[in-house]
Amino acid sequence: MAVFLAVANRKGGVGKSTIAVMLAHALSVYGGKRVLVLDLDSQCNASLILMGGQGWNEARKAGKTISDYFYDLFDGIPANARDYVARNVGDVTAGNGKPAPIALVPGSLLLEDIQGELYLKQASQSHIPDVVANRVRGRIELLIRRFEGDFDVVILDCPPGLSFAALAALKTADKVIVPFRPDYVSQLAVDRIALLIEDKRTIDDLAEIPIEDRRYTCLANYVRDDNKHYMLIEEISLVHPLMETFLPQREGIANAFDFINERRSIETKYSDAIGDVKELHIETEKLLEEIVKSAQKDKVAAH
Ligand SMILES: Nc1ncnc2c1ncn2[C@@H]1O[C@H](COP(=O)(O)OP(=O)(O)OP(=O)(O)O)[C@@H](O)[C@H]1O
Numbered sequence: 143m144a145v146f147l148a149v150a151n152r153k154g155g156v157g158k159s160t161i162a163v164m165l166a167h168a169l170s171v172y173g174g175k176r177v178l179v180l181d182l183d184s185q186c187n188a189s190l191i192l193m194g195g196q197g198w199n200e201a202r203k204a205g206k207t208i209s210d211y212f213y214d215l216f217d218g219i220p221a222n223a224r225d226y227v228a229r230n231v232g233d234v235t236a237g238n239g240k241p242a243p244i245a246l247v248p249g250s251l252l253l254e255d256i257q258g259e260l261y262l263k264q265a266s267q268s269h270i271p272d273v274v275a276n277r278v279r280g281r282i283e284l285l286i287r288r289f290e291g292d293f294d295v296v297i298l299d300c301p302p303g304l305s306f307a308a309l310a311a312l313k314t315a316d317k318v319i320v321p322f323r324p325d326y327v328s329q330l331a332v333d334r335i336a337l338l339i340e341d342k343r344t345i346d347d348l349a350e351i352p353i354e355d356r357r358y359t360c361l362a363n364y365v366r367d368d369n370k371h372y373m374l375i376e377e378i379s380l381v382h383p384l385m386e387t388f389l390p391q392r393e394g395i396a397n398a399f400d401f402i403n404e405r406r407s408i409e410t411k412y413s414d415a416i417g418d419v420k421e422l423h424i425e426t427e428k429l430l431e432e433i434v435k436s437a438q439k440d441k442v443a444a445h
C-alpha cells in the first residue's frame with residue numbers, strides 16, 4: 143500500500159514543486175522506492191522538471207494528463223488508471239545505472255476548467271453547493287487513491303491556491319509537507335493551511351492536537367544563515383511541527399528545475415545541494431516508517 147505525501151502551501155513560489163520532485167528523486171534512488179508523482183497544478187512545473195517541455199507536450203496531445211484522467215474516470219467509467227501514468231520519467235539514474243523508477247501523471251493547463259465542468263456535472267444532481275463540492279472533492283480523492291496498489295509512495299504536488307484537487311490531496315495525504323520561506327507572510331500561510339489540514343477554526347483549537355500527532359510538517363526553504371531567519375523559523379516551530387532539515391538557497395536546487403534530456407547521477411544533478419537532498423531523504427524515510435507503523439497498529443486495533 144502506498145504512502146501518500148502531499149507537498150502543499152497556499153502561498154506560491156515556496157518550493158513545493160522543487161521539493162516534490164527532489165523527494166521523488168531521492169526516495170527512488172536512495173530508498174529504492176517505486177514513486178509516483180501526481181501533478182495537481184495547472185502550471186505543470188513538476189511535469190516540466192520530470193519530463194521536459196517536449197515530453198509533457200506529447201503526453202498532453204495523447205490525452206494522458208491528470209485532467210484527462212479525472213475527466214475520463216470521474217463517473218466511474220471502468221478505464222484503467224495505469225493508462226495515464228508515464229513511467230521512468232526524470233533525468234537521473236538509479237544506483238544500478240538504470241532509470242530511477244519514477245512515474246508521473248502529467249499536469250494539465252486545463253485542470254481548473256475541468257474541475258469546473260466536474261462541478262457542473264454534479265450540480266445537475268443536487269442544488270446544495272456544499273453537497274456538490276464535497277462530492278466532487280470525494281470523487282477526486284477516490285481517483286487519487288486508485289494508485290495506492292502500484293507504488294510505495296505517491297507524491298502530490300499541489301497548486302498554490304485552493305481547488306478541489308488540492309483539497310482532495312490534503313484529505314488523502316498521510317502526511318502533508320508544507321514548505322515555507324522564513325518571512326512573516328509565510329507564517330500566516332502556514333497557520334492557514336494547518337487549520338485546513340486539521341479541520342480546525344482557530345490556532346487555539348489547533349493547539350489541542352499535540353504537535354507530534356499532526357498530519358502535516360513544515361519544511362523551511364530558502365534559509366539564510368542569519369538570526370532573522372532562525373527567529374522566524376523558531377516562531378513557527380512553537381506552533382507547528384517542523385522538519386529538522388532546512389533547505390538553503392542553492393544553485394544546485396535552482397538548476398535542478400531544468401530537465402536535461404540525458405540521464406545522470408543524482409549527485410551530478412543536485413551538485414552543491416546533494417547533502418541537503420540526502421538529509422531530507424533520511425528524515426523523510428523516518429516519516430514514512432512512522433506512517434507505515436501507525437497504519438499497521440490501526441489495522442491490528444481494528445481486528
Ligand atoms: N532552496 C532553493 N534554492 C534555490 N532555488 C530554489 C530553492 N527552492 C526553490 N527554488 C526556486 O524557486 C522557484 C520556485 O520554486 P517552485 O516552483 O518549486 O515553488 P512552488 O511553491 O512550487 O511554486 P508555485 O506556487 O508557483 O507552484 C523555482 O525557480 C525554483 O528553482
Ligand SMILES: [Mg+2]
Binds near residue numbers: 188301
Ligand atoms: Mg509548484
